[in-house]
Amino acid sequence: MAKTGFCDSIPLLDLHKKVAEERRAPLRALANACGPKERWQPQEGESRGTYQKTEPEARWARRLPVSTDDGIIMGFHEDDSPSHSDGCMEEEAVLIYLHGLQGLYSLQALVPGMLRHETELAMETLGLIYDRSYAWDIFSDMMRSQLRFTFPNADLPRPFTYTTRAILVDWLIQVHEVFHFSEETLYLSVHLLNRCLHQIKVNTAKLQLLGVVCLFLAAKKEECLLPEVSELCFLMENGYSNRQLLRMERRVLTELKFELSHCSPLHFLLLSASIAHCSAKVVWMARYLLELSLLEGQCVVFLAAHLAGAALCLARRVLQEPPTPEGETAWCVASSIHVGSETTLLRIMLIQAGAAARAQSRDTRATFLKYSTAGTMHVSSHPALLNAPCLLGLPTAHT
Template sequence: MAQTGFCDSRPLLDLHKKTEEKRAPLRNWANFCVLKERRPLAEGEEARGTHNRWIRRLPVAAEDGIILDYADCGILADGREEEVLLQRLHGLHSLASLRVLVPGLLRKELELAMDKLGLIHDRTYAWDIFSDMMRSQSRCAFPSAELPRPFTDSTRAILVDWLIQVHGVFHFSEETLYLAVHLLNRALRQIKVSISNLQLLGMVCLFLASKKEDCLLPEMSELCYLMDNSYSKQQLLRMERRVLCELDFDLSHCPPLHFLLLTASIARCSDQVVWMARYLLELSLLDGQCVVFQPVQLASAALFLARQVLQEVSTPESETAWCIATSLHVCSEPTLTRIMQILAVAASKAHNRETRATFLKFSIAETLHVSSHPALQRALSMQGPGGTQMRSWGGETSQYVRTHT
């Protein structure tokens, strides 16, 4: 900490403390990879999404690639729409048979996934919301990974690692962490700040992110305490006003975690794959090279690499679901390979680095100990020259995505 100019911080709370000692997360859907089952309807209660009733009476539509109507696919009151969909797809092993089905199926699956994850209240607007998420990608990436002097990637990584620890202390939502790092990346490029005030800048970015994403906020005195009271409340407020003015009060950001959870839900990924992908995705926050990539590209690479590392046994149903999910990817194969190599290097060295907050965070039972998985030590060698291993299991799916995006 002395090398970077940071003040000595107060000891942070232990990330390994018992579950009952922790405060309940503010937004459960982003903090647990297990999707909640739909609540059975009480007697006389109507199902959600009654706006779909009239659609059931419509004939099969050819527009927008929808070739299955709601009467066949089913908006069922008992929550069995997923099983009905997979039964319709059972036996379709070749990608050629799925090419006509994918656009309509993807749209229906996306509506189900966004509803389960709590991203929408009305399925009617699911595709519009997702389209807006995709259009906002260009605003979330930076043209260059270079930082203004005197900052370095190492200094930035140490600060982000410290923010991850503070984020864990207050049990903020996962979106808060991704937004805080995004605001920090923007602020470092737009605001002239000295090394001595870098820690204050990071804390302000986390505080602003929590105001946007969380319901319960810490007192400013708590924030100052974690910085060993090296900064006063007045300094924190002045820096907050400065950041807001320089960023034009624009705190919008579409975190890559949303794309990861959506894709994993559509692909029917296991809990271990989701936690592994979330671990790899959070490692990207520490690497300055990843700021030039769009959130959907980072999410795709993390999920691809997680599947590659774990190498779970697949079934025809899971491969069908994965084929539909990969239609969300707008990442070219060279870009996907490059990101996977960056994440593989980060994962293979995470246990020996000074910045270990993410490694420790994902080494506990709640996260299935994914950061300690032995396969991660072989992740870099599995990439091979030019990412040949990725292509060997991607196969025709990657070819389909390239020809349709």
């Protein structure tokens, strides 16, 4: 496989600053997923001046069975009312209360309204919205859209293995850095690669070409400036012609039916971190752990919100920052998104902890080098990562 020069890591999306205009487009567009909602009309005998707004808490109800296990915590219920003119049904987010907040019954009653309020503030802080009234609709659509294109298992078609896939993803991370693409482009390209490996039959000789095509398509969706086809072929040491690359691109688009949308786990991580008022170092550590999960073939079966939540939980355990009452309350609100999925989160954390412990010594070290710079607070070199599995009850020797 061709090698590329590994450049210095570029500044990534800052949690505490407004993102650039082009970074906001993917999430901002989610607000238009459904048509306009019907305007309120006064009931018979009711004047317009007597209308009172429904409290946000009234929208939260237990509509799914309490026995739901290891599933997504934000369910979505379709109203029995007629659809709108564009055929889009109004859907409500539903918080399932299970057994994750034992001993916090007074706070539990406040969590739904607090989560909605904090979500609106977080999206505004991150610069993902212009109007706060759309924030909850965007968040609901994020939770709903992550259910698309899920994988029943992590098995790869022959002759590919987890090692082969990790080498390819590691090389794509280097190419991504060379072109200074956004982080959304990287996560989308790996997602497209995962789908292609399950839907398109390719041999080992065409695997690198498939990976570059997935990166090229992701860049077309997320970036303003695109590389030339000849540049991509040059990075593959001209092992493939321009015609072969474009032919593979048409094949991928046809097999995927031009459905290239994906809700990145990075979005969930930044939102949860902002809601939980995490420090900058915790956020960088969580981003490092989340990107390491891209190399792990076992992680393709997990939802984006679960991957982000596990990375944030593990980052807090690794850094062990002194807790504050305000910080613990904020973390309780943020973690309510994953109540009931503790078993799934622990499975992901075990995978991420093992990957972090091996990162410095394995051959695929692009992510480790990327997060070892001053701009990322040297989180990949943190000494506690070598013993990260021990924090979860695993011996380091078996990672």
